């Protein structure tokens with residue numbers, strides 16, 4: 686586990702974004718942990734989060750021209766990451782969509798820079814891949830090219846329903862379907878490493894291990 690990945694898990698726990706306990710996911714699974722990116726909700730924390738996104742993107746070596754953040758959470762993520770990239774000497778344009786088209790003024794659904802060149806989609810998590818599918822469609826419709834997806838946490842769990850689980854995770858399916866990399870700041874492996882490093886978290890470690898056994902990709 687790289688230092689940045691470890692730091693990100695610790696940061697997410699410290700800010701209350703990553704919690705351990707009992708949670709229901711979008712797919713209806715009972716998860717022993719949950720990552721609520723909506724709780725990165727003050728200026729200092731958002732600034733730190735953006736540093737993680739920006740550094741992970743630069744470290745990935747992916748070639749990109751601009752960022753796209755799907756509404757709503759992706760809007761702040763793409764904007765803040767553009768600020769962090771500029772501070773690192775890589776000024777980068779960004780755009781995002783409206784969930785409902787505006788029928789007055791400038792109109793339309795895309796706000797910000799015109800979609801052009803190689804576009805990185807920035808979001809918090811991928812569950813079923815709906816947000817990425819819609820983003821890819823908007824980027825292609827504008828004549829631009831999706832270059833990668835950048836997310837905060839890859840849960841590394843198989844899609845589908847109990848009894849008929851897909852062999853692939855939603856992240857792997859997105860990557861295969863669109864032929865682009867999905868880069869995550871951290872993943873379930875890193876989260877598990879964090880739990881394993883602290884004996885007082887043994888109970889959560891066991892719960893996460895059992896969940897991973899049931900739903901994790903191999």
Ligand SMILES: O=P(O)(O)OC[C@H]1O[C@H](OP(=O)(O)OP(=O)(O)O)[C@H](O)[C@@H]1O
Pocket residue numbers: 755756757758759808809810811812813814815816817
């Ligand atoms: O892979 P998916 O099944 O699309 O799930 C992931 C998406 O769901 C959440 O956003 P949501 O659509 O709830 O919108 P929000 O950003 O307005 O909360 C999340 O922020 C991702 O964008």
Ligand SMILES: O=C(O)c1cc(=O)[nH]c(=O)[nH]1
Pocket residue numbers: 709710711712718719720721722809810812840
């Ligand atoms: O699968 C989900 O619904 C989900 C899991 C998670 O950890 N965080 C999140 O925002 N959604």
